[in-house]
Amino acid sequence: MYANFIIEAAYFIAALLFIYGLKRMASPVTARSGIVVAGWGMVIAVVAAFLYGLDVNPRAEEHLTVNIILVIVALALGIGWAWFSGKKVAMTDMPQMVALYNGMGGGAAAAIAASELFSGNAQAHGLVVTILAVLGGLIGSVALSGSLVAWAKLDGRMNKTLRLPSQQWINAGLFLGSLALGAAITAMGAEAGVPMLLIAVFFILALILGVLLTTPIGGADMPVVISLYNAFTGLAVAFEGFVLQNPAMIIAGTVVGSAGTLLTLMMAKAMNRPVSNVIFSQFGEGGDGDDGDIEGSMKSAEASDAAIAMYYASKVIIVPGYGLAVAQAQHKLYEFVKLLQKQGVDVRFAIHPVAGRMPGHMNVLLAEAGVPYDIIFDLEDINEDFGQADVAIVLGANDVVNPAARHRKSSPIYGMPILNVDYAQQAYVVKRGQGKGYSGVENELFFAENTSMVYGDAQKVMVQMIEAVKSLG
Incomplete structure (x- = not known):
């Protein structure tokens, strides 16, 4: 009882620190301290989640020792990689690091969804939880693969924009196919049992969709893409927070999703592009690129x-x-x-x-x-x-x-x-x-x-x- 109270209180404190940290990030003067505040909130949330796995979650009791070892190894790898890469990264490489880390957030949400769906835990908790798990898995997978493509473009590993014939029809087919599979997974429920192959194909289609949504987009439009996938990641995390009944994930995901959405709208407005063009990869297709006759000549100066x-x-x-x-x-x-x-x-x-x-x-x-x-x-x-x-x-x-x-x-x-x-x-x-x-x-x-x-x-x-x-x- 007391352990549960401590965990819930920790989640509440972490959520407050997330919100307060984000508020301080709104000003350049206080942004640095805002990041530190939100970082401490994340530390508290991770510790609370660890305690939850030890004391509250009955599903973890059977494999408790193995789970503890896996969590510690994952934390060590994540912290070590983030610390090393964060210290090493140059300022010119910061955009691709942001894209990569954002993709990791979407991937984490998708991994949670996959775990809950493959194990049948989501289906066992009812229709609403299953729907949220499916939506979070879809959005998180798109954010993961799309962010990886954005990273490759920003890092110079993918220098060309790739457009397939009938690109929009292919994207629409992948999206509708993912939704159809998600609906089938939801409709089958816990009693019928969902074939693992069906769930696997669902995630594969979502990952391919993220790739094909991003490959046609040029490097000049990456600021909008990064903020859009940031919103996707936040939304996916919030959905999976409902699945796990984790208030810190719900609040953090909602805050990140709303902030990313507002930023996407601002970026789109700054480029005079409707958000629909952002989503449907119509960047750069508004004109024929004809420069016409430009008067004058270039003059050099020392x-x-x-x-x-x-x-x-x-x-x-x-x-x-x-x-x-x-x-x-x-x-x-x-x-x-x-x-x-x-x-x-x-x-x-x-x-x-x-x-x-x-x-x-x-x-x-x-x-x-x-x-x-x-x-x-x-x-x-x-x-x-x-x-x-x-x-x-x-x-x-x-x-x-x-x-x-x-x-x-x-x-x-x-x-x-x-x-x-x-x-x-x-x-x-x-x-x-x-x-x-x-x-x-x-x-x-x-x-x-x-x-x-x-x-x-x-x-x-x-x-x-x-x-x-x-x-x-």
């Missing part, structure tokens, strides 16, 4: 010239992109910013919602370099300021600053909100070469009269800019 122009400016806006992360130039960038600020220049950072390879990627990158939060602004908060900026500089961004999104209806990015870099008095673009962005669209900003290209690796360019500014003093 890094020193750009640095001096910013040094004597009154207001400078910096737009970071994935190229900045690849070059690991965020620390040199902030060193340069501090030199400008010392001169009295008003320097601000402009962040597009889908800059980088995951939601918030640029914010994390700048935070790692120590950039103060009060000079980092989101698109809607800073876009009107570009008209008053003496200089705007783009480091490794492309599609999110392309003016074609405003007027070129044939463009795949038409209608997407962009940062108004072209409105600045002078714009500089730091870029390795003259290649196009992920959308495959030529960037009109590069040809604008007030734009100059600074070619080179962002790290080396920033070093040259710092040296140029220091030489003035």
Whole structure:
């Protein structure tokens, strides 16, 4: 009795810590402490689940020693792998790590569903529990395989978008087939006994569906994909929490699912794509990609010239992109910013919602370099300021600053909100070469009269800019 009370109290405390931690993550100032708070909540939830298996669950008594050993081995492997990979991962690889860990969450939910269905425990607990187990298994399996494909794309292991003939019909067939098998599993119930092959085919179809949903999607759309599968994982965990009667899983899954859903809506809005396009893999199919005739020509500039122009400016806006992360130039960038600020220049950072390879990627990158939060602004908060900026500089961004999104209806990015870099008095673009962005669209900003290209690796360019500014003093 007392053990049960302690376990339930632990779950309640863990749930409170999850919610409070998520609330603190809403602000960059308190996000770090929010992660720590939620992490302690997870520790408490794991300990409570372990105690539940020891003291409350009668099904575990027969194989108690074996179960304890398996749990300890699993915890050791999980903690060891997460600690090692977390310490080792570079900032440029953070998006694929998030995708991979998110997939593990979906896979865990699917594994719980498989265990409960194969053993007949879900069916024995009634229709509602069986339905939730089936739904959680379906959604978790899609999140697992889909997240693994997203990881492969982000990590450069899958460089092409793969579209099958009649892709949407195949996806629809897999989805309906999975639902039909799930309905059959539910209808058979505990008394009839569900063939193991039927359950296995159900999970195989769900895993294939996750793969085929994700393979047609290009790398530029991965931020939306990651947030979508994050919502899927949360939903699957919540369903399996009901199956196991685990309140911590229910609350944590619900919180993650709702947060992921809201983030998906925000990402889709930032790319001017309806959520239905996210789900049905219509990314990049809105236009024919015709660049048309772009007026003007690209003009190159030396890094020193750009640095001096910013040094004597009154207001400078910096737009970071994935190229900045690849070059690991965020620390040199902030060193340069501090030199400008010392001169009295008003320097601000402009962040597009889908800059980088995951939601918030640029914010994390700048935070790692120590950039103060009060000079980092989101698109809607800073876009009107570009008209008053003496200089705007783009480091490794492309599609999110392309003016074609405003007027070129044939463009795949038409209608997407962009940062108004072209409105600045002078714009500089730091870029390795003259290649196009992920959308495959030529960037009109590069040809604008007030734009100059600074070619080179962002790290080396920033070093040259710092040296140029220091030489003035």
